[in-house]
Amino acid sequence: MGLFSSVSVLSKVEGSNGKVLTLSCTGSTGYTTGGETLNVAAHFAVVDNIVGSSFDGRYDARFNRSATAGDPSNCRVPLFDADATDGGDQVTSGANLSTVNFILTVFGR
Numbered sequence: 001m002g003l004f005s006s007v008s009v010l011s012k013v014e015g016s017n018g019k020v021l022t023l024s025c026t027g028s029t030g031y032t033t034g035g036e037t038l039n040v041a042a043h044f045a046v047v048d049n050i051v052g053s054s055f056d057g058r059y060d061a062r063f064n065r066s067a068t069a070g071d072p073s074n075c076r077v078p079l080f081d082a083d084a085t086d087g088g089d090q091v092t093s094g095a096n097l098s099t100v101n102f103i104l105t106v107f108g109r
Contacts, residue, residue, distance in 0.1 A: 002028035002036040004077070004102070012043070019044060021106040023052075027059075027079070027097025033090060035064055035078035036097075044072040044108035052104035058082055059091065061104055072108065 004025040011022045021043055028036055040047060047070045050063035060080045067076040079091045091097070 002030055002032040002097075004028065004036050004038045004104075005098070007038070009043075010103070018048070018107065018109045021108075023102075023104045023106065025102050025104060027054075027100045027102065029096050029098045031079065031091045031093060031095040031097055033093040034067065035076040038075040038077050038104070038106075039073050040075060040106055040108075041073040044106070046070040047072045047075050047106060047108040049107045050075060050077055050104055052077075052102055055101045055103065059097075059100065059102070060088075061102060070108070075106075077104070 007023055007025040010024050013020045052061040053059060061077050064076040064078055068074045080088050081091050
């Protein structure tokens with residue numbers, strides 16, 4: 001299973017009804033079809049949504065909430081390759097993304 005690494009918090013906004021966290025992170029050495037895994041349990045009880053992209057704009061990140069029911073310790077974030085032939089295929093399983101930096105925005109409570 002691919003796991004985001006070098007995760008660091010860039011900003012955090014907390015309100016009475018929810019939180020928004022912006023993260024910087026790096027992809028894994030072996031992407032897994034279905035998405036990279038992100039652990040934000042230190043910040044959230046439930047994750048509602050995650051959006052983001054790579055710094056270079058090539059990859060888009062979308063949250064697969066149904067895969068983990070919002071479990072903050074096991075968020076699945078599929079990545080899509082804008083440079084793919086049809087302009088949006090999921091990244092190929094096993095792809096090395098360890099040199100790709102991402103900005104992710106996490107919404108939850």
